[in-house]
Amino acid sequence: NAGVTQTPKFQVLKTGQSMTLQCAQDMNHEYMSWYRQDPGMGLRLIHYSVGAGITDQGEVPNGYNVSRSTTEDFPLRLLSAAPSQTSVYFCASRDPQGGKYEQYFGPGTRLTVT
Amino acid sequence: ILNVEQSPQSLHVQEGDSTNFTCSFPSSNFYALHWYRWETAKSPEALFVMTLNGDEKKKGRISATLNTKEGYSYLYIKGSQPEDSATYLCAFMKTSYDKVIFGPGTSLSVIP
Numbered sequence: 001n002a003g004v005t006q007t008p009k010f011q012v013l014k015t016g017q018s019m020t021l022q023c024a025q026d027m028n029h030e031y032m033s034w035y036r037q038d039p040g041m042g043l044r045l046i047h048y049s050v051g052a053g054i055t056d057q058g059e060v061p062n063g064y065n066v067s068r069s070t071t072e073d074f075p076l077r078l079l080s081a082a083p084s085q086t087s088v089y090f091c092a093s094r095d096p097q098g099g100k101y102e103q104y105f106g107p108g109t110r111l112t113v114t
Numbered sequence: 115i116l117n118v119e120q121s122p123q124s125l126h127v128q129e130g131d132s133t134n135f136t137c138s139f140p141s142s143n144f145y146a147l148h149w150y151r152w153e154t155a156k157s158p159e160a161l162f163v164m165t166l167n168g169d170e171k172k173k174g175r176i177s178a179t180l181n182t183k184e185g186y187s188y189l190y191i192k193g194s195q196p197e198d199s200a201t202y203l204c205a206f207m208k209t210s211y212d213k214v215i216f217g218p219g220t221s222l223s224v225i226p
Contacts, residue, residue, distance in 0.1 A: 042218040043203065043216040045213055096211045102160030
């Protein structure tokens with residue numbers, strides 16, 4: 001199993017540009033989520049999904065869109081990039097029915113907005 | 115918005131010292147409490163997930179306890195080693211399908 005994969009690893013955007021961060025998992029996990037890493041704040045939840053076709057907002061959803069058309073993929077779209085969105089983004093997945101509940105994280109995408 | 119807090123924010127200990135951190139979370143509607151270890155430039159990795167009041171989990175020199183009635187969990191590291199240097203995160207969820215909300219973390223540095 002590859003686990004949770006994220007692409008790209010690094011990205012530089014100009015203010016106002018849009019882009020999609022890709023996330024995929026091959027563990028058949030129903031639950032997937034996106035976090036951003038902010039200094040002194042740990043990981044903050046952007047959006048999450050409990051299954052294909054179902055998404056919901058987390059703590060900091062503004063400026064981001066998500067969709068979940070398949071169990072495997074959960075892309076995160078930045079609509080109009082702003083310098084405040086410079087961060088490291090982590091995708092994670094878990095099995096809500098497995099009885100273990102721990103999240104498995106991807107390697108992260110480091111995004112810089114200039 | 116759920117309020118998950120951790121203390122201290124950072125900690126510097128000598129190699130061989132034992133240490134502990136605290137995570138506090140809402141005591142109502144509790145389902146599970148997670149602990150993760152997060153090394154610099156890597157992804158967080160799960161240490162423990164605890165669901166029952168009074169739970170105690172252990173992995174090597176690291177252990178954790180859970181008090182759901184008062185809303186806190188302790189993480190203990192016995193005989194700290196330099197390789198234990200990392201940020202330790204706790205996270206809370208209210209149901210098995212609920213979002214997982216993290217605390218701000220405790221940064222541990224173990225000085226050789």
